[in-house]
Amino acid sequence: MSCDDELTVKVDNLSFSYGAKRNLCARTLKGITIDAKKGQLIGIMGPNGCGKTTFMRCINKVLKPQEGAIYIDGKDLDRLKMMEVAKICANIPADVPDDFHLSVEEFVALGRYPFVTGIWWEGAKDEELVRDAMKAYHVTHLKDRKLGELSSGEKARVLLAKGAVQQPKILLADEPSAHLDLKFKLQVMQALKDLSRQGVTVITASHDINLIAKYADLVIIISEGGIVSYGPPAEVINEDIIRAVYGVEVSIIRDNGELYVIPLRPADPEKGDDEDTRPCEKGIVAD
Amino acid sequence: MEGTKASQAKIKIALIMGLGSLSIILLFILSLTTGVMDISFTEAMSGVWNLIQNGGAHQNNQELVLWYIRIPRALGVIGVGVGLSVAGAVMQALIRNPLVDPYITGVSSGAALGVTTAVLAGVTIAGLGIFVTPIMAFVGAVLAFMFTMLLAEAAGGRSISYVLGGVIVGIALQSGTTILMYFNADRLHSVLYWLFGSFSTLNWQSTTIIVLCVSVLSAIMLLYAKEFNVILLGDEQAQQLGMNVKRFKTGMFVMVSALTAVCVAFTGIIGFVGLIVPHLVRMLIGGDHRLLLPASMVVGANILLIADIVCKTAVAPSELPVGAIISIIGAPFFGYLMIRMGKEYVM
Numbered sequence: 001m002s003c004d005d006e007l008t009v010k011v012d013n014l015s016f017s018y019g020a021k022r023n024l025c026a027r028t029l030k031g032i033t034i035d036a037k038k039g040q041l042i043g044i045m046g047p048n049g050c051g052k053t054t055f056m057r058c059i060n061k062v063l064k065p066q067e068g069a070i071y072i073d074g075k076d077l078d079r080l081k082m083m084e085v086a087k088i089c090a091n092i093p094a095d096v097p098d099d100f101h102l103s104v105e106e107f108v109a110l111g112r113y114p115f116v117t118g119i120w121w122e123g124a125k126d127e128e129l130v131r132d133a134m135k136a137y138h139v140t141h142l143k144d145r146k147l148g149e150l151s152s153g154e155k156a157r158v159l160l161a162k163g164a165v166q167q168p169k170i171l172l173a174d175e176p177s178a179h180l181d182l183k184f185k186l187q188v189m190q191a192l193k194d195l196s197r198q199g200v201t202v203i204t205a206s207h208d209i210n211l212i213a214k215y216a217d218l219v220i221i222i223s224e225g226g227i228v229s230y231g232p233p234a235e236v237i238n239e240d241i242i243r244a245v246y247g248v249e250v251s252i253i254r255d256n257g258e259l260y261v262i263p264l265r266p267a268d269p270e271k272g273d274d275e276d277t278r279p280c281e282k283g284i285v286a287d
Numbered sequence: 288m289e290g291t292k293a294s295q296a297k298i299k300i301a302l303i304m305g306l307g308s309l310s311i312i313l314l315f316i317l318s319l320t321t322g323v324m325d326i327s328f329t330e331a332m333s334g335v336w337n338l339i340q341n342g343g344a345h346q347n348n349q350e351l352v353l354w355y356i357r358i359p360r361a362l363g364v365i366g367v368g369v370g371l372s373v374a375g376a377v378m379q380a381l382i383r384n385p386l387v388d389p390y391i392t393g394v395s396s397g398a399a400l401g402v403t404t405a406v407l408a409g410v411t412i413a414g415l416g417i418f419v420t421p422i423m424a425f426v427g428a429v430l431a432f433m434f435t436m437l438l439a440e441a442a443g444g445r446s447i448s449y450v451l452g453g454v455i456v457g458i459a460l461q462s463g464t465t466i467l468m469y470f471n472a473d474r475l476h477s478v479l480y481w482l483f484g485s486f487s488t489l490n491w492q493s494t495t496i497i498v499l500c501v502s503v504l505s506a507i508m509l510l511y512a513k514e515f516n517v518i519l520l521g522d523e524q525a526q527q528l529g530m531n532v533k534r535f536k537t538g539m540f541v542m543v544s545a546l547t548a549v550c551v552a553f554t555g556i557i558g559f560v561g562l563i564v565p566h567l568v569r570m571l572i573g574g575d576h577r578l579l580l581p582a583s584m585v586v587g588a589n590i591l592l593i594a595d596i597v598c599k600t601a602v603a604p605s606e607l608p609v610g611a612i613i614s615i616i617g618a619p620f621f622g623y624l625m626i627r628m629g630k631e632y633v634m
Contacts, residue, residue: 060527086529097519099385101574105292106516113517114529120513120577121293146573166528 007074008169008201009036009059014068016051016058028225029054032068036203036218038169041196043216043233044205047246051225052205056172059203060089073169086114090168092159092176098148104158105143108134111165129165137161137191153184160191171195173204177211189215209261213237221245234259243267299572300581307585311365314592318361321599324352355490363489363497364595365588367557370501370550372587375561376568376579377508377543380515381536382439382449385569386624388561389428389547392449393456395558397431398424398551399482400460400467406478407471417492421500424552428544431456436540484555484610486595493553500549504542505584511535515576557610559617560587566624 017028029051036042044052057063059070061077070077073088080088096107111133112126122130134140137157142150150158156176163171173192177185185208193215196202206212212219213233221229221236223245229236237259242250249264319331326334326349334353337346345351375388382392389395401423438452439445464482468475481488489497508515514535517525526532550557564587565579572578591609598607 057523062523062526081529082526082531083529086527089527091524091527093520093524097383097521100380100383100519101569102516102519103573103575106573106575109292110517110520110528113513116513119510121296124291127292 006038007035008038008072009034009203010071011035011059012069012071014055014058014065014070016054016063016065016067029058029065029222030226032222032227034220034227034230036201038201039196039199040217041193041202041204041215042218042220043212044203044220044222045207045209045212045245046205046222046228050222050245052222053174055222056091056174056203056205059170060091060172061085083114086166088168089170089172090163090166092163092171092173094175094178096147096150096155096158098146098150101146101148103144103146104139104150105130105134107147107158108139108161108165111162114166129167133161133165136164152179153181153187156180156184156188157191160188164195168200171200171202173202175205175207177206177208185211209237209242213259213261237261296575296578299578303572303578303582304585307582307589311585311588311592314589314596315361315365318364318592318596318599319353319357321596321603322352322357323604324349326353326357359491359494360486360489361592361595363494363553364486364591366494366497366501367486367550367554368560368588368591369505369584370497370546370587371557371560371591372564372583373501373505373508373580374543374546374550376565376576376583377515377539377546378561379565380518380576381539381543383519383521384449385566386447386450386562386621387453388559389543389551390556390558391457391562391621392435392453393431393460394428394435394453394544394547395551395556396457396460396464397427397429397434398548399427399556400431400463401425401427401548402481402552403464403467403478407467407474417496421496421549421552424548425545427460428548428551429541431460432540432544480608481555483608484557484613485606485608486554486598487606489553497549497553501546504546504549505580507542508539508546509580511539512576512580515580516574519574555608555610557591558614559621560591560613562624563617563620564590566620 011032011034014032015028015030032055044055046052054063058065059072061080061082072085077085090111109122109126109130112122112129116122116126131140134143137160139154139157139161142154142158147155147158159176163173171192176192177188180188189211192202192204196217216233218231219229219233219236220227221241228245229241234254234257237252239250239252242248242261247267249267251262251264253260253262316328316331316335319335320326320328330349331353334350335358338350338354338358343354345354371389378387378389378392379385402420405419405423435449435452435456438455439448442448442452468478514530517528517530518532518535520528522532565583568579568582568586572582594609594612598609598612601607
């Protein structure tokens with residue numbers, strides 16, 4: 001299948017800095033270069049404040065990098081309008097707006113926004129896609145429920161349905177399973193995996209090394225704004241790199257090509273002193 | 288085939304608008320019957336009919352009262368009800384906080400200070416004539432909105448920041464109004480009466496301005512109902528769905544300030560309408576702005592018409608200030624929302 005080799009995301013020597021005004025946040029990206037192919041699930045790892053979120057924000061044009069170029073679906077991101085980006089690239093937000101009485105169906109339909117041509121209403125095709133997506137993520141029975149009444153697991157499925165209904169070529173998911181219990185974490189990751197098998201390039205950031213190791217085709221490890229390592233999980237994830245990046249001693253069990261990371265203790269405190277580089281992110285409500 | 292979601296929604300809108308308009312017409316006629324001069328329901332109806340046929344030429348005293356006092360007032364009440372309700376719904380979407388309205392964010396107080404300045408300090412701008420009042424109200428409203436936003440964003444931009452920021456800005460601006468009044472005690476009466484929030488000063492001139500501005504601005508906002516749904520997701524998410532968030536929000540903030548200003552300019556501060564109406568409508572038909580905005584319009588007009596009728600009849604032949612009456616209902620409602628929502632996420 002030749003189309004498997006199609007590059008959907010190409011990032012070339014990307015550098016980004018928030019500028020002098022916000023240097024307290026100390027979040028910059030330096031010389032990032034990656035190629036992501038159609039249908040790959042790419043996991044981004046790295047400690048808090050390393051630039052994972054910044055990187056994903058560059059890919060969907062929320063932030064404009066100072067240097068380097070990004071190509072999505074073969075097009076120069078710099079030359080695309082936001083509406084054109086929205087037709088290629090979808091994003092799974094961290095949460096739903098739950099105090100405005102929007103129903104699940106209305107919320108999922110918002111994913112069709114870039115494609116709606118009328119002034120007010122979605123077309124019949126849009127509505128069909130919304131119905132299909134709700135069915136695929138098992139939320140059809142919730143369609144008239146208000147977002148505020150959903151459980152965390154239901155919200156996660158609704159968010160996935162909204163992402164899928166956008167029919168993206170690239171799907172970005174920043175910490176999609178952060179607040180979920182084990183079962184839903186696995187369900188969400190499996191859903192992302194299924195989407196990637198349908199040809200969507202999925203880029204997801206997570207702190208759960210085991211989830212990334214289990215599901216990702218490729219892992220990018222970012223530390224202090226630069227790529228430390230890039231490749232298949234089995235090649236990239238090892239004790240040394242985890243110690244260097246996270247400052248944690250781990251034991252890794254390898255079994256049948258799968259690997260399991262067991263955290264042991266913080267590494268030698270002198271080396272990885274806990275300088276707080278956590279981002280002072282704007283607009284993100286405390287969890 | 289149960290029909291598409293869109294066609295079901297269209298039927299809903301038609302029903303709401305139809306029933307709402309019918310009740311507006313009934314309340315409109317009822318409102319024409321209240322006042323010092325006795326005019327019965329049928330007399331009011333035939334009077335309106337005659338006036339329409341004769342193009343406003345009145346043939347008796349009843350028609351004179353209807354034409355110069357009661358009809359412009361009732362039309363103005365409808366305009367202000369529509370305007371404040373839409374302004375509230377739009378503000379809640381833009382700030383992504385269901386606890387705000389033009390009054391709570393201090394925008395009404397800003398408009399009020401603008402008008403007080405115009406009236407007391409005698410601001411006259413050559414060639415503007417009667418438009419001085421709404422223009423000064425607009426300037427005050429925009430400035431107040433800017434202050435509130437700067438404060439709230441500096442405090443982290445959370446839901447409650449806008450409520451607190453608005454309260455602070457509101458108090459400051461109201462003090463400004465008080466000081467202006469203190470130094471102009473001789474000309475106080477006209478301003479004071481207006482500040483209470485009252486429809487009694489509405490005439491054809493002010494009503495025409497209100498109805499025109501409210502119609503145009505609400506129509507523009509209705510066109511963007513779909514975008515208000517998207518903006519609920521937050522700036523970044525809306526941007527990622529292809530919206531030009533910055534341009535949209537700036538434009539809407541200016542328009543919502545203008546909408547508030549034109550309502551406040553002639554009838555004074557009527558608080559809480561913009562809070563209560565969208566909330567009631569959301570509870571009844573949900574949060575989709577394509578339903579919420581038109582439904583808020585008709586519900587807002589109905590509620591203010593009822594409030595005005597109560598004000599005119601409760602202590603007849605005297606009259607109660609409508610702003611105070613609405614606030615008596617609005618303050619406990621606001622408290623109720625605060626408790627309910629505070630439990631969910633504010634604390």
